[in-house]
Amino acid sequence: xxxxxxxxxxxxxxxxxxxxxxxxxxxxxxxxxxxxxxxxxxxxxxxxxxxxxxxxxxxxxxxxxxxxxxxxxxxxxxxxxxxxxxxxxxxxxxxxxxxxxxxxxxxxxxxxxxxxxxxxxxxxxxxxxxxxxxxxxxxxxxxxxxxxxxxxxxxxxxxxxxxxxxxxxxxxxxxxxxxxxxxxxxxxxxxxxxxxxxxxxxxxxxxxxxxxxxxxxxxxxxxxxxxxxxxxxxxxxxxxxxxxxxxxxxxxxxxxxxxxxxxxxxxx
Amino acid sequence: xxxxxxxxxxxxxxxxxxxxxxxxxxxxxxxxxxxxxxxxxxxxxxxxxxxxxxxxxxxxxxxxxxxxxxxxxxxxxxxxxxxxxxxxxxxxxxxxxxxxxxxxxxxxxxxxxxxxxxxxxxxxxxxxxxxxxxxxxxxxxxxxxxxxxxxxxxxxxxxxxxxxxxxxxxxxxxxxxxxxxxxxxxxxxxxxxxxxxxxxxxxxxxxxxxxxxxxxxxxxxxxxxxxxxxxxxxxxxxxxxxxxxxxxxxxxxxxxxxxxxxxxxxxxxxx
Numbered sequence: 001x002x003x004x005x006x007x008x009x010x011x012x013x014x015x016x017x018x019x020x021x022x023x024x025x026x027x028x029x030x031x032x033x034x035x036x037x038x039x040x041x042x043x044x045x046x047x048x049x050x051x052x053x054x055x056x057x058x059x060x061x062x063x064x065x066x067x068x069x070x071x072x073x074x075x076x077x078x079x080x081x082x083x084x085x086x087x088x089x090x091x092x093x094x095x096x097x098x099x100x101x102x103x104x105x106x107x108x109x110x111x112x113x114x115x116x117x118x119x120x121x122x123x124x125x126x127x128x129x130x131x132x133x134x135x136x137x138x139x140x141x142x143x144x145x146x147x148x149x150x151x152x153x154x155x156x157x158x159x160x161x162x163x164x165x166x167x168x169x170x171x172x173x174x175x176x177x178x179x180x181x182x183x184x185x186x187x188x189x190x191x192x193x194x195x196x197x198x199x200x201x202x203x204x205x206x207x208x209x210x211x212x213x214x215x216x217x218x219x220x221x222x223x224x225x226x227x228x229x230x231x232x233x234x235x236x237x238x239x240x241x242x243x244x245x246x247x248x249x250x251x252x253x254x255x256x257x258x259x260x261x262x263x264x265x266x267x268x
Numbered sequence: 269x270x271x272x273x274x275x276x277x278x279x280x281x282x283x284x285x286x287x288x289x290x291x292x293x294x295x296x297x298x299x300x301x302x303x304x305x306x307x308x309x310x311x312x313x314x315x316x317x318x319x320x321x322x323x324x325x326x327x328x329x330x331x332x333x334x335x336x337x338x339x340x341x342x343x344x345x346x347x348x349x350x351x352x353x354x355x356x357x358x359x360x361x362x363x364x365x366x367x368x369x370x371x372x373x374x375x376x377x378x379x380x381x382x383x384x385x386x387x388x389x390x391x392x393x394x395x396x397x398x399x400x401x402x403x404x405x406x407x408x409x410x411x412x413x414x415x416x417x418x419x420x421x422x423x424x425x426x427x428x429x430x431x432x433x434x435x436x437x438x439x440x441x442x443x444x445x446x447x448x449x450x451x452x453x454x455x456x457x458x459x460x461x462x463x464x465x466x467x468x469x470x471x472x473x474x475x476x477x478x479x480x481x482x483x484x485x486x487x488x489x490x491x492x493x494x495x496x497x498x499x500x501x502x503x504x505x506x507x508x509x510x511x512x513x514x515x516x517x518x519x520x521x522x523x524x525x526x527x528x529x530x531x532x533x534x535x536x537x538x539x
Contacts, residue, residue, distance in 0.1 A: 061433055081439030091434035095452040095529045104448070105438035136529050156438055 005073055006034035007196040008058060008160060013067030015053050015220075027053040029220035030067070035213075037159075038194035040186065042207035045217035046255055051200045052164055054217070058198060059085045059162050071160055081105055084158030088165040092137045092148045099124065099133040101148055105156030123151040126188070127181050143174035147181060154185050161186075163199045167206070179209060183233070204251045208244055209234050216254045224254060306499040315503040328491035335488070335507055342477065342484040343511060346469045349405045353412025354462055360413070361420025362450055371421075382414030386472060390479040404476035404484070411472055412465045419461030423454035456527035463519045470512045 015028040027050045035041055043051040056062040058069055060079040069076040071083060079085075084105075092101050099120050106116035124130050127147040137145060146166060153161055163182075167175045186194055201207050207214050208228060216224035226247060230238050238244060252258045290308050297307040306314075318325075318335045325333040360378070364371035390407060397403040427450070435449050477486025485508050492500040 059437055061436070079433075079436040079439075081437070083437065085434065085437040087430050087434060089428065089430045091430045093431060093434075093449065093453075095455070096448075104435070104440075107448075108435075108439040108441070108444055138529065152438065162437075 007037040007039075007072060008033075008035040008198070009070040010034075010054075010058070011068050011070075013054070013057060013064045013069060015050070015057060015062065016065045026220050028057070028064075031220070031222055032067075033215065033222060033225075035196060035198070037196055040194075040197045040210060040212045041199065042211035042214045043198060043200045043217055044204065044207045044214050044251060044254075045202065047202060049217045050220040051217040053220075055085075055162050055164050055198060055200050058160070059083055061085075081109065081156050082158055083160045083162060084153030084156055085162040085164065086146070086149045086153055086166040088168050090137075090142070090145050090149075092145050092152070094137045096137075097133070098129065098135050098137065098140070098148055101137070102152045102155050105152060119155050120151070123155040123185075124148075126154075126185060127151045141174075143170055143178060146170065146174075146178055150178070150182060150185065158195065160196045160198070163197065165200050165202070168201070168203075175206070179206070183210065187232075202255075204248060204255070205239060207251070208239055208248060214247075214251065216251065218254065224250070226250065302499075303496070304498060306502065311499055311502045311506060314499050315506060318500070318503060325488065325491065328495065330483075330488070330491060333483070333488060335485075335504060338483060338485045338488050338504075339507055339511060342470075342473055342486065342508070343515075345401055345405050345484065346408065346466070346473045348401075349408035349473065350412055350462070350466055350469055352405070353409035354416050354465070356409070357413035357416030358420045358458060361417040361422075362424050362446075362454070364417075365421045365424030366450075374417075378414050378417050381410060386411070386475055387479070390476060393476075394480040399480045399482055404473055404481055404486075407476045408469055408472045412469065415465045415468075416458065416461050420454060420458055423457035424450060427453050452529075456523070456530040459519070459523040459527060463516060463523065466519055467512065467516060470508055474508065 010031055010033045013028060013031050014026065017025045017027055019025055029050070031054060043054065045051045053062065057064050058071070058076065060076050060083065063077075076083075092098075093104070096104070099117065102120035102124055103116045106119060111119070121130065121133065124133055127150055129144060129147050129151065132140065132144070137148070140148070149166070167178050170178065186197060199207075199210060208230075211228050214224075214226045214228060215222050216226070228244075228247060230241055230244055239248070249258060293305075293308050297305055302310070315335065320336055321334050322330075325331075360374055364374050386407065389410070390403075393403045393407045397406060431449050431453065432445055435445050440448065473484070474486035474489065477484035478490045481487045485504050488504050489501050492504070
């Protein structure tokens with residue numbers, strides 16, 4: 001699309017684990033992919049397919065066994081604040097008040113207290129939690145904790161956001177609300193346009209609603225790379241667009257839930 | 269503030285237990301002679317009498333001894349030992365929870381040291397460090413450090429790795445992770461360990477003084493035992509017990525304040 005260097009460049013990356021029984025497992029197998037700046041990419045696949053492992057390598061929490069990952073031209077060696085991560089588990093520190101959690105990344109970078117407080121307040125307001133900034137995390141619901149986690153990575157100014165099944169444990173309504181929160185923050189793109197997002201999920205509808213592009217991961221490889229050009233903002237009607245329905249069938253086939261791709265389902 | 273006020277309120281059941289114990293004690297004095305078991309009232313009077321000055325102790329080679337002075341000596345040693353032992357134990361526990369190599373090195377040493385009975389260890393300390401404060405303080409500090417080593421290590425090992433991972437992706441370095449993740453997250457369990465260690469400290473310090481010291485409540489008990497002065501021994505023990513309970517109350521209050529974010533400490537204290 002553009003001739004500028006991609007924001008995220010994964011080149012021939014593999015990750016091999018040794019299981020407890022001594023057997024070698026190739027969780028990620030020679031994966032290469034380029035992601036341009038500002039793109040919202042969903043990594044979709046069944047559990048155990050290697051999508052989380054790939055994300056952890058981009059985050060720098062795990063070093064690739066082979067290959068190289070570059071973000072904004074820089075080779076990834078360990079975690080860094082320009083690659084923010086939202087985890088599947090609750091990662092909000094229970095021993096800090098909500099606002100101190102949102103300020104944490106800024107504090108690590110030495111941003112002065114009044115300034116980081118102002119930034120944290122702004123993002124807390126954007127995720128709808130302005131009223132609970134002094135609360136303890138144990139007083140919040142699961143959905144609210146995810147809002148705090150999202151506000152924290154956005155407040156930290158990460159250029160690349162890595163989300164590892166962030167809404168997997170939430171109910172449908174909360175999940176849909178958080179999709180809106182996430183897309184609003186993504187679209188708001190504070191200073192330099194939209195941020196680049198890698199979003200791991202196993203939920204087909206979630207991927208179709210959120211993504212510009214879906215990478216299907218299976219057995220440690222990227223087996224399909226689909227553009228999702230449906231206009232935004234999307235809603236449940238968007239999923240009924242012919243192109244979306246075709247994409248959904250293709251994704252379900254990849255997950256082994258339908259026999260062949262792009263075969264219309266006959267009414268029974 | 270409200271928490272502190274609520275704590276200070278007396279527990280009616282606890283009061284009832286103490287009353288019952290005093291009644292049983294008083295009843296037993298009807299059967300036993302005063303030389304074996306003096307009554308609670310006479311022990312209380314003796315406590316008041318010896319509190320600021322106990323001239324009769326000069327006969328046993330303790331010229332300037334008083335119960336209050338001895339208690340302060342013992343309390344100072346306990347607090348210093350607790351501070352030193354906790355510092356060493358917590359640092360070693362947190363470190364070994366994150367380094368398998370260090371853990372393999374330190375675990376067997378501290379675990380073995382912790383199982384040596386104080387009666388076996390005390391003579392060595394008296395030979396090495398003399399009969400001054402150093403002996404009893406180091407002896408108590410050793411047991412405190414072993415206990416807190418275990419508590420800190422278990423707390424840090426049990427911490428979900430997601431918190432440290434999240435901190436690293438937000439840009440935290442090792443020092444920041446120690447200060448803002450490892451220490452605060454383990455504080456409820458460490459404070460629980462400190463409370464248990466503190467409770468044990470009084471007894472250990474008294475034993476250490478009994479076995480060889482020139483001052484302290486333990487020393488008083490030792491000389492009075494030589495003279496079979498049961499009343500005096502009981503007065504010293506009551507004072508030791510009351511001071512221990514007061515310190516435990518202080519520690520409980522500190523735990524509540526420092527660990528108020530934690531769900532478990534809230535449940536543990538809510539009634």
